[in-house]
Amino acid sequence: MRKLWGLLAVSALCSFMAPGLAEAQSTKTAKIGILLPLTGPFAAVAETQKQGALLAVDVINKRGGLDMPEGKxxxxxxVDDDEAKLDVGVRRYRYLVDQGVKGVGGQTWAPLAYAINALVSRDPKPYFPVCVQAKEAFTKGKIAPATFAAAYSPWTVGYMAGTQAVKTLGKKKIFFLARSDSWGWDIRDGVEAAAKQYGAEIVGRDEAPLGTTDFTTILQKVKAAKPDVFIAAQFAADSVALLKQVQQMGLNKEMTIFNAFITNVVAKGLPPEALAGVYAMHYFYYDLAGFPDQEVAKQAAEFTKLFRDKYGYPPDAYAAIAYIAYMEMFRGFEQSKSWDAAKVTAALMANNGKFDSVKGPAAWREDHQAAFKYGAFLVKGKGPGEQKNEWDLFSVEGSMGGEEILPPLKSLGY
Structure with missing residues (x-):
């Protein structure tokens, strides 16, 4: 009898434990590709993108994973390094696919994003580039059905910068400095579109290749042209070099300086004297405490806390791009209950493509650009005595967003 009771007890214990064991066994793992130039000229920005992507993975895992047909x-x-090289990036993308990743995100260098988009067109895989891609990439027939870009094209960057300089700041005479590639030329076209729309004059143009360290000759031309505003397309290390020389030559005392697109990484590379009074468009700035839309300010603060808790400092713009992109990838998986690229695409485009983000409401357009209510924030650099702590870099002066900041779909062939 004692032996029988022992067997019954063991049986009851196994029955009691079975659901838990079954639940544990049903928890699967899905690999997600994060491909970025972690070495090379874009490494500092790529690091922030990697952080945003991994934070998105953490957020999903902390809630128990994705709810998929096969279980939680x-x-x-x-994570892999594309080194901002076409051959390396394509090879490592293919390696990630061979490893069985369900989707891939990444890229800081737009030409590589364009190349991977071509691969995704031929062999569908959910792909979420986290860089600012060339306008041409969004034309009908070129953007892959499973590619979704959480940032826009440089044309939009230029259009926003030009609009804010003319319409908000009241400037009428613009000197524009491009970078000698699709990034700079697209920004130039956007600035010129805004200038034409709002009645400003381009009084001077020039361009400089990526990696330029000495802008002295160009800045002498800017000084001689006597513009109201100097708008520059330079980014990352080029921005730091340019803005330092602008301040050293005293141009910031003669005209408004407007760096078209900026990040905290750039601002941290500048002495406060060189950052002071510089205007720029910022995809996401972590401190929106005084922003009129307090719901968006709350969303930004919640994201900033998540990021600070993990990394010890506030998120930069490209961390936000990556976080938004990966969270949308994961939403696509869960909404479609599938890893299939076509089904994920259909799920994301349902309900007119609407989704919410850490910087407010947005919607996927037909060209798979995200149209955000707040596409970017107009910021002004803080100088000596204004910065309350090492990350108090900008004041938020305004914002732009919606369909109006994106190229009309008709112009892209839709």
Missing amino acids: TMLEGV
Whole structure:
């Protein structure tokens, strides 16, 4: 009898434990590709993108994973280095696919994003570039059905910068400095479109290749042209070099300086004297405490806390781009209950493509650009005595967003 009771007890214990065991066994893991130039000229920005992507993975895993037909599915971020080289990036993208990743995001260098988009067109895979891509990439027939870009094209960057300089700041005479590639030329076209629309004059133009360190000759031309505003397309290390020389030559005392697109990484590379009074468009600035839309300010603060808790400092713009992109990838998986690229695409485009983000409401357009209510924030650099702490870099002066900041779909062939 004692032996029988023992067997019954063991049986009851096994029955009691079975659901838990079954639940544990049903938890799967899905690999997610994170491909970025972690070495090379874009490494500092790529690091912030990687952080945003991995934070998105953490957020999903902390809530128990994705709810998929095969059961709760945890995510594993598989990180690789594309080195901002076409051959290396394509090879490592293919390696990630061979490893069984369910989707891929990444790229800081737009030409590589364009190349991977071409691969995705031929062999569909959910792909979420986290860089600012060339306008041409969004034309009908070129953007892959499964590619979704959480940032816009440089044309939009230029259009916003030009509009804010003319319409908001009241400037009428513009000197524009491009970078000698699609980034700079697209920004130039956007600035010129805004100038034409709002009645400003381009009084001077020039361009400089990526990696320029000495802008002295160009800045002498800017000084001689006597513009109201100097708008520059330079980014990352080029921005730091340019803005330092602008301040050293005293141009910031003669005209308004407007760096078209900026990040905290750039601002941190400048002495406060060189940052002071510089205007720019910022995809996401972590401190929106005084922003009129307090709901968006709350969303930004919640994201900033998540990021600070993990990394010890506030998120930069490209961290936000990556976080938004990966969270949308994961929403696509869960909404479609599938890893299939076509089904994920259909799920994201449902309900007119609407989604919410850490910087407010947005919607996927037909060209798979995200149209945000707040596409970017107009910021003004803080100088000596204004910065309350090491990350108090800008004051938020305004914003732009909606369909109006994106190229009309008709102009892209839709």
